[in-house]
Amino acid sequence: MAEARSIKVEGTGLRNGVAEGPNKFVIYASEKHDVSKIQIGFDGPGQPECRLNTKKDKSIDVTYTSPVAGEYKIHVRYDDKPIPGSPFKCKIIGDVKGAVDKVKASGDTKEGKVNVNNTILVDGREVGILGGLSGSTEGPSKPDFQFKQNDDGTVAAVYKPTVAGNYKITLKFQHYNIPGSPFTVSVK
Structure with a gap:
C-alpha cells in the first residue's frame, strides 16, 4: 500500500x-x-x-x-x-519589478572563457527571489543556460560558449531584466 x-x-x-x-x-x-x-x-x-x-x-x-x-x-x-x-x-x-531591481549579479558578467562553464551568480535572497530565472544569449554561438540552486539560496546561471567573441547575456525574472542585464561578455 x-x-x-x-x-x-x-x-x-x-x-x-x-x-x-x-x-x-x-x-x-x-x-x-x-x-x-x-x-x-x-x-x-x-x-x-x-x-x-x-x-x-x-x-x-x-x-x-x-x-x-x-x-x-x-x-x-x-x-x-x-x-x-x-x-x-x-x-x-x-511588486515584482521593485523586487527584481534589488537582485544582485556577480561572477562572469564581463569576461568568459570558450569551452568552459562560465557562471553568473544571482542573489535575490533579500527579496525572496530564489529561482524562476530565465536566460538567453546572443553571439557567435548559442549556449544554453543551466540554473543551479545553491545551498545558500543563490542561483548559479551557467553557460558554456563554444566560440570566442562578444556575447549579450540576458537574465530575467519573469519578464523583467535583473540589474545589469543584458551583460556584454567578452569570451576568449
Missing part, C-alpha cells in the same frame, strides 16, 4: 513566489499511488487559484497564482496524511 511518506515534492514555488504570477512545484508519486488522493491546500492572506497537471509517470505539475503577497503555508497531503515537509512555508512577494 502506498503511503504519504514516500511522496516527494520539489520546486521553487514551495518556498517563494510572486503575487499575480504563476508559481510552480512538482509532486512525485510512484506507480503505487492513486493520484486522486493527493490534496493541496493554502493558508495565507489570499486564496490562490491552483491547477494540477498529472503526467504519465504520475508526477503532478502544480501551478498556482496568489492574488496577494504575504506569508503562506502550502499543505500537500496524500489520503488525508501530510507528506514529508508539509506544510511548506512560502513567501509570496508583490
